[in-house]
Amino acid sequence: MANVQAKTSNELTADGKEQExxxxxxxxxxxxxxxxxxxxxxxxxxxxxxxxxKTLVKYSDFRIVLILMQAGTLMQEHQADARISIQILxxxxxxxxxxxxxxxxxxDLLVLEKCQPHDVKALEESAFLLSIxxxxxxxxxx
Numbered sequence: 001m002a003n004v005q006a007k008t009s010n011e012l013t014a015d016g017k018e019q020e021x022x023x024x025x026x027x028x029x030x031x032x033x034x035x036x037x038x039x040x041x042x043x044x045x046x047x048x049x050x051x052x053x054k055t056l057v058k059y060s061d062f063r064i065v066l067i068l069m070q071a072g073t074l075m076q077e078h079q080a081d082a083r084i085s086i087q088i089l090x091x092x093x094x095x096x097x098x099x100x101x102x103x104x105x106x107x108d109l110l111v112l113e114k115c116q117p118h119d120v121k122a123l124e125e126s127a128f129l130l131s132i133x134x135x136x137x138x139x140x141x142x
Contacts, residue, residue: 024058031056033066033089037127040068051075053130063132069093069122079117082134086110091126095119104128 036054046052050070057064069075069091077096086095088104095102095110096119103123104110112118 024055029057033127033129036066037068037089040066046070061134061136063130065130065132066127067130068127069120069125071122071124071126073122075120077117077119079115080112080132082114082132084112084114084133085129085131086112086120087129087131089127089129091128092123093126093128094121094123096121 036056040046040052040054043052046068050073051068053065053067055063055065071091086093086104087109088106090106092103092105095104095112098117102110
């Protein structure tokens, strides 16, 4: 079995430096989501706008984004050109679909087919993981 070197979230953000793009696609990644959330809550963007996100994983066919939203914050209607999942780490959010409203709380997981318009509203301060999966990779990869 090959020896794979793990990258941890503490190593990826040591000294407050931005992650290298190659680190976002390492063969093995681990994250302390509590520590990541704490760091994001110290950012000016969080304090000013009430919402902040950080891409944790970035492969051509798969992304994971940590998103924090203050209570009452709204992400206006949008849609993804890929399948997504939303896993609630803390708080409560409301997902407004064209014909249905879904409320999610800690431990809940929502999976949504591509091109489904939706709003996301934080009913209380919330943190969640957004996973995005493109079956054949993302042609827009930069």
